[in-house]
Amino acid sequence: MMNSWMLRWVGLGLCLALGACSQPPTASNSPANPASVTPTPQPNVARVIALTSLTADLVQRLDGKKLVGIPGSSLLRQDQRFKALPTVSEGRTSPNLEAIVALQPDLVIGASSFHADVAKRLNESGIRTLLTEVNSWENLETLTTTLAATLSADPEPLLQEYRAFLADAPKMAPSTLVLANPKPLLSPNKASWAGDTLARFGAKNVAADLQGGAEFSGYALLSPEKVLEVNPEVIILVSTGEGVVEQFKSNPIWNQLKAVSNNRVYVLDYYGLVNPGSIDAIKQACTTLKQQVFANQPGIR
Structure with a gap:
């Protein structure tokens, strides 16, 4: 039977696969589509x-x-906007x-690191899919623009929100380590959402160039x-559970x-910092970084 840290490690791995990888969005009507293809907007969705x-x-x-x-x-x-919508996974x-299939979608959007098999089967059934990955702010902007074009919507209000989240971020911040898992110790490098976010705040991510050992x-x-x-x-600790x-x-x-001696240890939620999760989660993470972590406010002992 798995002990508690191993269960958390497995769960964190799945969450990372769902939310924090590296490719820009790609569309497919067939599983053979190359990953570098940018989807052609289809306003009839x-x-x-x-x-x-x-x-x-x-x-x-x-x-x-x-x-x-x-x-x-x-x-x-937790969001009233989604209360009436059916869930297709749990x-x-x-x-x-x-x-x-019962919901008769024109388009299904998933994560390329987790939903490739589902997308293949949906494509074979004639349902178009869009596979995405977001591990940087550039990826987020590209995804937003792509979805807006596909839905015949205006991306600019959301893009302006992203800029506002990063407004007044410090130009230079102290050396910083994000610890995403306690046993074993797991830290995001520069090729992750958390790593890119630290860079946007001018922080020296001491794990930026570290590689190896992690499955993700x-x-x-x-x-x-x-x-x-x-x-x-x-030090920023990522809260993934009690x-x-x-x-x-x-x-x-x-x-x-x-960082412990100087009371510069902080706890941030997993959503927003490690997995972007939602726009509100991203906003909250940025606000905490600006107003507490890099504003030299006391952390935890």
């Missing part, structure tokens, strides 16, 4: 199913009348193909000795770290 919380949020904001199905996500369950299970692109496994070696001025912060603090090296 009237019924859309989104298989990730971020794409559901984007479609709802661009043209909510066209969204007819969503994933089972804690972010969406938790870690693969989307329900029968439920998707954009992340590196760290030994306690490596964390002591880089010894950042700021008791996670205590697990970080139970590491024998904890009290030897500069």
Whole structure:
């Protein structure tokens, strides 16, 4: 039987696969479409199913009348805008193909790292799919523009929101380490959403160029000795569940770290920092970075 940290590791891996990878959006009517193809806008799209919380949020904001199905996500369950919409997936299970087909979508949007098999089967049934990945702000802007063109909507209000989130970000910020998992220690490098966000805030991500060990692109496994070696001025812990912060603090090296001594350890939610999740989650992460983390406000002991 898996112990608790291993279960969290598996769950985090699935979440990373769903929300924080590297490719721009790609469309397909056949599984053979190359990943580099940018989809041709098709304004006749009237019924859309989104298989990730971020794409559901984007479609709802661009043209909510066209969204007819969503994933089972804690972010969406908490949002009144999605209360009346049927879910076509739940938790870690693969989307329900029968439920998707029954909703008669013109387009199904998923994550290329997790929904490729589903997309292939939908394509074979004559349902068009759009596979996306978002691990940078540039990816987010490209995805927004692509969806707006597909839905015959205006992307500019959302693009302006993104710029506002990053407005007044510091030009220079202290050396920073994001720890996304306590056992084993997992940190995002520069090829991840979190890594790109740190760069936008002028932070020196001490894991930016680290590679190896992690199953997921954009992340590196760290030994306690490596964390002591880089010894950042700021540490950001990612909250992925109850008791996670205590697990970080139970590491024998904890009290030897500069960030701990200077009370510069902060806790941010998984959504917004590691997995973009939704526009509101991104906004909250940026606000916390600006007003607390990089404003030199006290953190946790």
